[in-house]
Amino acid sequence: MSEDPTGLRREDVVYVARLARLDLSDDEVELFTGQLRTVLDHAADVASLDLSHLEPSSHPIALENVLRPDEPRPSLDRDEVLAAAPLVEDHRFRVPRIGGEAP
Amino acid sequence: MTATALSLAAAIRSGQRSARETVDEALAAVAAGDGDINAFLTVLPDEARAAADAVDATVAAGNDPGPLAGVPVALKDNLCTRGAVTTCGSRILEGWRPPYDATVVEALRAAGAIALGKTNMDEFAMGSSTENSAFGPTRNPRHSGKVPGGSSGGSAAAVAAGFTPLGLGSDTGGSIRQPAALCGVVGMKPTYGRVSRYGLVAFASSLDQIGPFATTVEDAALLFDVLAGHDPCDSTSLPSLPEPTLTRVHDGVEGIRVGVCRDLVDGCAPDVVARVQEAADALAGAGAKVEDVSVPEFGYGLSAYYLIAPAEASSNLARYDGVRYGLRVDGDDAAAMNTATRTAGFGAEVKRRIMLGTYALSAGYYDAYYAQAQRVRTLVMRAFDRAYESFDVLLGATAPTTAFDLGAKVDDPMAMYMNDVCTIPSNLSGHPAVSVPFGTGADGLPVGVQVLAPALQEALLFRVARVVEVHAPTGASA
Numbered sequence: 001m002s003e004d005p006t007g008l009r010r011e012d013v014v015y016v017a018r019l020a021r022l023d024l025s026d027d028e029v030e031l032f033t034g035q036l037r038t039v040l041d042h043a044a045d046v047a048s049l050d051l052s053h054l055e056p057s058s059h060p061i062a063l064e065n066v067l068r069p070d071e072p073r074p075s076l077d078r079d080e081v082l083a084a085a086p087l088v089e090d091h092r093f094r095v096p097r098i099g100g101e102a103p
Numbered sequence: 104m105t106a107t108a109l110s111l112a113a114a115i116r117s118g119q120r121s122a123r124e125t126v127d128e129a130l131a132a133v134a135a136g137d138g139d140i141n142a143f144l145t146v147l148p149d150e151a152r153a154a155a156d157a158v159d160a161t162v163a164a165g166n167d168p169g170p171l172a173g174v175p176v177a178l179k180d181n182l183c184t185r186g187a188v189t190t191c192g193s194r195i196l197e198g199w200r201p202p203y204d205a206t207v208v209e210a211l212r213a214a215g216a217i218a219l220g221k222t223n224m225d226e227f228a229m230g231s232s233t234e235n236s237a238f239g240p241t242r243n244p245r246h247s248g249k250v251p252g253g254s255s256g257g258s259a260a261a262v263a264a265g266f267t268p269l270g271l272g273s274d275t276g277g278s279i280r281q282p283a284a285l286c287g288v289v290g291m292k293p294t295y296g297r298v299s300r301y302g303l304v305a306f307a308s309s310l311d312q313i314g315p316f317a318t319t320v321e322d323a324a325l326l327f328d329v330l331a332g333h334d335p336c337d338s339t340s341l342p343s344l345p346e347p348t349l350t351r352v353h354d355g356v357e358g359i360r361v362g363v364c365r366d367l368v369d370g371c372a373p374d375v376v377a378r379v380q381e382a383a384d385a386l387a388g389a390g391a392k393v394e395d396v397s398v399p400e401f402g403y404g405l406s407a408y409y410l411i412a413p414a415e416a417s418s419n420l421a422r423y424d425g426v427r428y429g430l431r432v433d434g435d436d437a438a439a440m441n442t443a444t445r446t447a448g449f450g451a452e453v454k455r456r457i458m459l460g461t462y463a464l465s466a467g468y469y470d471a472y473y474a475q476a477q478r479v480r481t482l483v484m485r486a487f488d489r490a491y492e493s494f495d496v497l498l499g500a501t502a503p504t505t506a507f508d509l510g511a512k513v514d515d516p517m518a519m520y521m522n523d524v525c526t527i528p529s530n531l532s533g534h535p536a537v538s539v540p541f542g543t544g545a546d547g548l549p550v551g552v553q554v555l556a557p558a559l560q561e562a563l564l565f566r567v568a569r570v571v572e573v574h575a576p577t578g579a580s581a
Contacts, residue, residue: 013458020417020461021424021438022454023446036459038517040472043406046479047471056477057484059309059339060295060533061558066338080202086431093426098437 008037108174108268108322112215115173118162122155122173126217129175133220133266141241142251142260144180145188146220151175154217161215169215171329176211177261177270180221181228182313183302184208187218191304192226192236192254195448196429205302206334207271207313214329219267222257226450227420228278228306230254231522234513235452242509245287245548249506252282252522255316259286262316269326270316275306276408277501277526279314280538284501284551287540289323289568290316292526294558295533296341298327299334307415308339310408310530320539320569324349327561341559348562356389356570359563360494362396367499367525367553374544375500382541382552383498385574386567396494400486404527407479409520410463410472411531416453417460423448455516483531491557496567500525501538501551525553535561539568542576 013033017024024032078091087094106114114120130148137143161168178184181191183201190196204212211218225235233241233256241256243249244264251260255272259282262270272279274292283290291314298313305311315326324347332343363383368376387393425431425444432447434440449457463472490497502522512519529536535558538551552571556564 008462012462016458016461016465019465020454020457021442021445022449022457023442024454028454032455032458035455035516036462039409039459039520042517043410043472043476046403046406046410047475049403049475049479051475051478051482054478054481054485056474057480058477060484060531061339061341063339066335068335076202081427084199084202084428086425086429095426096434096437096440 008033008040105265106268107319108171108317109325111174111268112170112172115158116162116168122158122217123152125173126151126155126175126219129219129267136264137266139242139247140244140260140264141239142177142222142257142264142266143220144190144192144223144238144257147187147218150187151217151219154212158215158217169213170325171211172215174216174269175219175267176216177220177222177258177267178208178218179224179255179258179270179272181224181273181304182208182271183304184218184221187221189221189304190238191228192224192238193448193450193453194237194430195423195444197237199429201302203302206299206336207330208302210329210332216269216329222255222261222270224257225254226453227304227416228254228273228275229416229452229456231277231281231519232512233257233282234509235450237450240509243286243506246506248508249548250285250509252285252502252506254278256282258316259283259288259290262286262288262318268318268322271313272316273303273306273311273313274530275310275412276530277523279316280526280536280551280553281502281522283316283538285506285549287549288316288318289320289537289539289572290314291323291327291537292529292535293327293331293561294341294535296339297535297559297561298330299332299337299340301334301336305419307412308419309415310412320565320572321349321352323537324352324565348565351562352565352569354566356386356391356567359391359496359567361386361391361393361567362490362494362497363393364401364490364497364499364555365395365397366399366401367497370524371500371503372505372544375504375550378541378550379498379500379552381576382571382574386498386570389570389574396490396497398486398490400482401528403479404483404531405520405524407476407483408523408527408531409459410476411480413456413460414463414473415460417457417464420453420457452516480531483528487528487532487534487557496563497555499553499555501553505544505546505548505550529555534558535564537564537568539571540575541571
């Protein structure tokens with residue numbers, strides 16, 4: 001798989017996996033590189049179209065900002081929400097240290 | 104259970120039969136038959152019986168139990184059910200009990216329907232065969248060696264097997280209509296915004312829409328009418344229906360202009376092409392004006408979809424970080440924990456799509472892939488508008504083939520994606536579409552014919568679908 005019109009390289013897959021917080025084995029990198037190339041090859045039909053006269057559409061309907069009256073109303077039960085969390089301490093989500101902070 | 108939802112609800116409302124016996128029969132059918140099919144991930148016997156007893160008490164008190172009184176419904180497992188496990192077919196949400204109900208679940212309860220259980224699906228609705236579930240595949244009730252389609256294969260199979268008269272699915276690129284076609288039931292995707300997405304676990308937010316499975320077009324309309332309506336919890340929710348669609352299902356197609364969309368027919372298997380032509384002939388015989396139409400822009404839909412949907416998914420699925428719900432795999436710091444959790448929790452197809460989407464959104468490729476795909480979306484929407492200047496509805500196939508063998512396409516993502524080629528245009532445009540069973544292919548398996556309509560034209564969609572249904576070859580796919 002040396003020549004490929006999409007130009008997707010092994011390094012790209014490794015880089016994208018890191019952005020997406022996924023850890024891939026060498027075999028998975030190999031497999032996904034080939035499979036993603038196949039999909040991107042297929043997408044070459046749209047990549048090559050001249051559509052500069054068209055605006056991109058992000059949604060099928062025109063989105064409007066929707067506001068509701070600023071009135072108090074019930075929200076989710078805190079204990080019920082926290083019951084679904086993997087680790088809780090003192091009514092808060094507990095997570096490992098972030099970055100290089102001291103523990 | 105062979106009775107329709109309409110007849111069951113009528114019998115329960117009038118006291119001729121009880122909701123409790125109806126639910127007990129459905130639970131018994133699941134217990135007896137679902138070991139081979141695996142349509143359900145979770146069955147809710149206690150909750151279902153309690154809800155049935157409440158319906159019976161309402162009837163006994165002389166009050167209105169609602170239009171779906173006592174009717175068992177199968178819910179796709181990406182619809183949040185308060186306190187009841189909701190997995191999306193993923194290890195990363197295994198055992199998760201949502202703290203709230205989806206708006207559609209509340210609407211079903213208010214209508215008297217009974218949530219019988221949660222159904223199997225491709226992980227996070229990514230797939231066309233239900234083989235991407237972390238909890239094993241669902242088998243097609245018509246043939247145990249075949250897939251039921253996907254991603255809502257569990258709900259389609261539950262209805263096709265007769266476990267429940269109704270089911271709910273979600274359709275992002277065809278995930279209601281394609282399994283409906285492969286299992287021989289009716290499956291419908293409403294107009295984007297018609298049905299609230301609040302409590303539907305997000306896959307691709309600009310494409311996702313919840314819709315009904317049923318054994319008849321009437322039942323699908325009945326269920327759609329219950330689901331449709333404005334919801335302040337969904338910022339993309341449209342105003343409520345001006346009138347129910349059910350009352351117009353039998354209005355016929357006299358004078359309706361039907362465009363047989365060659366681009367949604369000609370690439371399909373010969374037996375599928377033949378069924379669509381027969382359905383077109385039947386509509387003409389019933390008084391519709393039927394002509395061929397070509398919309399070549401639809402040919403670009405698949406490529407655009409497989410950039411847009413993964414891009415949105417890569418963003419939506421960033422929330423699975425091991426902090427607030429679901430799986431956590433420990434790591435030395437937060438980033439390591441996030442990575443270990445996602446690596447262990449997501450299956451191969453979900454990883455593939457997250458990476459495809461991340462790539463399409465990344466610096467240097469955004470314009471070439473994602474922005475270009477969004478322009479194709481505009482192109483497809485304009486092509487629809489042009490077609491609907493000459494036609495009231497379009498007709499095509501739902502899926503290119505009948506149900507394929509389990510395992511046949513799991514290792515070839517592009518071959519799997521091709522299943523969605525006829526259904527994707529309606530997701531890109533946000534228009535409603537329905538798959539109606541229409542005879543069988545050469546292999547004796549069900550074929551689905553697809554009817555497409557402009558935005559908000561669900562009543563017309565069901566009218567045309569009803570005429571197709573009436574003329575379906577008898578005995579086939581039954």
